Amino acid sequence: MSKLVTLCALFCLIMSEKVIGQTVKACHIIGNIKGLGNQTVTFFYEQQGIQRRDTVRAVNDHFSYLAKPSDDGIINLQLIPQRFSTIWYEPGTITVAGTMSNAGHLTALGTLENQVSTEHNQQVEWQFEQRMQAHPDSMQALEAQNRKATLAFIKAHPKARTSAWLLGWQMRYDATPIEQYEQLQHLLSPDVQASLQGTDAAKRLTILKNQPIVGRKAPDFTMPDTAGVAVSLSRFRGQYVVLDFWGHWCGPCIKAIPHLKRLQTQYASQVQVIGIGMEAADDKQIWQQTIRKQQIPWLQLSDLKGDKGVIEQYNINAFPTYLLLDQQGIVVERTSDLAVLEQKLKTLSPKP
Structure with missing residues (x-):
């Protein structure tokens, strides 16, 4: 009986090692x-x-370097x-290969996802950077050319998490019609859609659909x-309400405060x-100090969630961003330009 137990234990140990060997590579x-x-x-990652x-x-x-698994599957070198x-x-x-003279352009080859990511860099991103340096005007x-090329790359690589990751970033900063983003999201393979990058892209698509733009009610x-x-x-x-999305770390936001003070008055x-x-x-104290230093007289709110919470819900990606709401809470202006906001305020009623 004892021999049988020992054999069973040994068998389980061998099988567990095989399973571990299969799952932890x-x-x-x-x-x-x-x-x-x-x-x-240096390698940065989140666990x-x-x-x-x-x-x-x-x-x-x-x-x-023997890498450690990260929450999102990404490591930044x-x-x-x-x-x-x-x-x-x-x-x-x-x-990983490259030169220190061009340390931002490293290739990473040997695995499928890194191959696709490197292809995007070589075919799209690095070419865009070179053109920008040559033609800054x-x-x-x-940017429009780069956006078009990136969307085409996503369409051509539906089985890569890189495509879902790129799609998520495109939806953050580009003004491509939502319908085109939806089409690309549906083209992604089921495995990619189920990945963290795929679910993030789907979440970003929902945010875009519901963001408070002109004509919509602000949540x-x-x-x-x-x-x-x-x-x-x-x-x-x-009442009419101006929502001023800003941060203590944002130079243009600080620079705009005197102008906004004049409008507020x-x-x-x-x-x-x-x-x-x-x-x-952990920015709460410096946020409050900045408010006092700049002597900002209007109400200040923050959920202290960084780019999550209300910032994410409202799809705020540029700072400052101003939303003007009418008495029913409908957005009548959304801009990062105080001059545009000022012109809209002038249409509300004659100057006091």
């Missing part, structure tokens, strides 16, 4: 970066909601400050003010200005 990143020498290479960082020391332009290269966490060996036309919200008192947007129904009897701070929880 290593992601090995090796690099050959000309000019890197013996410098440090269980916590931002983590690993470093390895290169030897004669080469490095080796950094060779120089403020420049990152995205690497997908995939089982197998990923070879043609930014609008080049109600409740957020704490600087003293922690909860304030609801519906409280101001019956001029239209004080007609319009309620409300500041909505795009701030993280």
